[in-house]
Amino acid sequence: MIDDARFGLSRTVSLPGPLLLDSGAKLSPVEIAYETYGLLNADKSNAILICHALTGDQYVASVHPTTGKPGWWTRMVGPGKPIDPARHFIICANVLGSCMGSSGPAAIEPSSLTAYGMRFPVITIRDMVRAQAMLLDHLGVDRLHAVVGGSMGGMQALSWPATYPDRVEAALVIASTARHSAQNIAFHEVGRQAIMADPKWRGGDYYADADPPSAGLAVARMAAHITYLSEAGLTEKFGRKLQGRDAKTFGFDADFQIESYLRHQGLSFTDRFDANSYLYITRAMDYFDLAEEHGGHLAHAFKASRARFCLISFDTDWLYPTAESRAIVHALNAAGAPVSFVELKSPFGHDAFLLESPELNRIADGFLRAGESR
Amino acid sequence: MSDLRPDLAVIAANVAQGARVLDVGCGDGALMAVLRDRLGVDARGLEIDPENVSSAVARGLSVIQGNAEADLVDYPDDSFDYAILSQTLQTTMRPDLVLEQLLRIGRQAFVSFPNFAHWRVRLSLLWGGRMPVTRLLPVAWYETPNIHHVTIDDFRALLKERGITVEGAWFLNGDKATTAAAANFRAEHAVFLLQR
Incomplete structure (x- = not known):
């Protein structure tokens, strides 16, 4: 396996497909960019799939090629961490529709040899999961010891046992939901409209002259970023503090630190993310309703699954509040699934799942080890 | 099973091999x-304290x-062989409703509680005129979670009134057993x- 080109950092694979999508469209070929860490053991029982969030990517525990920053979840993944390459074979793939090497609107459409743009088919969370299953087939992994994800990654982690009940032994779902609420959809729509209102968007056909709708994408990111933080967290970090000045300017500069912070977040995001991908992935999240996919009953989604589940929410997360996790727990109980749930305290809102949290790690570690030989 | 609290040891000794069990609290x-x-x-398990949940x-x-009163309603009928409620009944707002839920979810239910009619408790109230603070009721009246103190005879009366069958009963003084007849005074x- 050491010399096998399928395994390691910064891998890409082009699978012929076709991948039949929820929309009815077929995608072929299916490009998937991914990374693996650690070694698949002899009985192939130690594979863990990590699913990333809306703007995440496959660089879960290695340096990001564009930003130069460390992996986005090194607090959870790495030597001595709950997900440990010394014990686990870890897979993280860029989701379908994204822009870090997997098939998405920025990828080249085979029939036209130009970027898909808005000709890329609308995809769903379940389509992302199907593409991941194709990748697992390619890697020779039949069953997952666990599928793990926060936020949109949690949606995939829920969708996995519902879609492939025989391929998942455990699902760890953090700060997530089984469906997007009206409020969730509303915030995403603000972001999409900001992108599409940018004159540089041009119906999504902006790739040829390398002049993307960065202003619109930055505003989308700014709006979304607010939903990732708690009111108390914002107050503690920024309050009404002014940015590099002693008095208000009576103008529209970024007088307040929070304005400067959001502008920076928006701008730096445009260096690493594609506006059309943002449209497609937010759409997939808005379409997500796991109960709807199973006759309106969430419990039915888990009927065929034998997986263990662990759900974790954060008390200040108002994007996917604890009640959403509880609804999932209720359905899992009704389905008789072994499920754990805890609401953790954190001042950091939705973003807490990415931040230092010894308690989160302790739970994740215990949950994952419970499925390993004791 | 000596490492378990005495009431839990009794429960552990009487649960069937391979059973499905819900431990409430x-x-x-x-x-x-x-x-x-x-x-x-x-x-x-169901547990109200997040640190305990994390440890488990x-x-x-x-x-x-979660908590028994809000969350037991979400469990389907007969989903467990046993529902267990140990030393928690007296902390609930409506012990009778919790008991109903236990017997709806489990085919059988183990319920354990401290006996408020134990002679030490009686003496404390009779001679001291103060709310008792004992080994099993170690917390002062103003901060105790025990809001519905119950005696063994009270509990027996409730069972009779609700037509609930007693399949087994164990009365403990420390980890020593007491007879059913003397239980309300001695256990x-x-x-x-x-x-x-």
Whole structure:
């Protein structure tokens, strides 16, 4: 396996497909960019799939090629961490529709040899999961010891046992939901409209002259970023503090630190993310309703699954509040699934799942080890 | 099973091998871990304190953070062989409704509670004129979680009124057994095995 080109950092694979999508469209070929860490053991029982969030990517525990920053979840993944390459074979793939090497609107459409743009088919969370299953087939992994994800990654982690009940032994779902609420959809729509209102968007056909709708994408990111933080967290970090000045300017500069912070977040995001991908992935999240996919009953989604589940929410997360996790727990109980749930305290809102949290790690570690030989 | 609290040891000694068990108020999962490791029980837990839940999950147990009164309604009928409520009944707002839920979810239910008619408690109130603080009731009246103190005879009366069958009963003074007849006076705590 050491010399096998399928395994390691910064891998890409082009699978012929076709991948039949929820929309009815077929995608072929299916490009998937991914990374693996650690070694698949002899009985192939130690594979863990990590699913990333809306703007995440496959660089879960290695340096990001564009930003130069460390992996986005090194607090959870790495030597001595709950997900440990010394014990686990870890897979993280860029989701379908994204822009870090997997098939998405920025990828080249085979029939036209130009970027898909808005000709890329609308995809769903379940389509992302199907593409991941194709990748697992390619890697020779039949069953997952666990599928793990926060936020949109949690949606995939829920969708996995519902879609492939025989391929998942455990699902760890953090700060997530089984469906997007009206409020969730509303915030995403603000972001999409900001992108599409940018004159540089041009119906999504902006790739040829390398002049993307960065202003619109930055505003989308700014709006979304607010939903990732708690009111108390914002107050503690920024309050009404002014940015590099002693008095208000009576103008529209970024007088307040929070304005400067959001502008920076928006701008730096445009260096690493594609506006059309943002449209497609937010759409997939808005379409997500796991109960709807199973006759309106969430419990039915888990009927065929034998997986263990662990759900974790954060008390200040108002994007996917604890009640959403509880609804999932209720359905899992009704389905008789072994499920754990805890609401953790954190001042950091939705973003807490990415931040230092010894308690989160302790739970994740215990949950994952419970499925390993004791 | 000497490492378990005496009432839990009684429960562990009377749960069938391989049963499905819901432990309501499971704490850090001590009983669940014993049931799982020694009897191959499929144990699930409900616990109000998040730190306890974390400890239980870190032991590999399936435990949900929640409270008996709000969350038991969400469990389907007859989903467990046993529902267990140990030393928690007296902390609930409506012990009678919790008891109903236990017997709806489990085919049988183990319920244990401290006996408020134990002679030490009686003496304390009779001679001291103060709310008792004893080994099983160690917390002062203003901060105790025990809001519905109950005696063994009170509990027996409730069972009779609701037509609940007693399948087993254990009356304990420390870890020593007491007879049923003398229980209301002599037992510090009681464990009942109940059935609809």
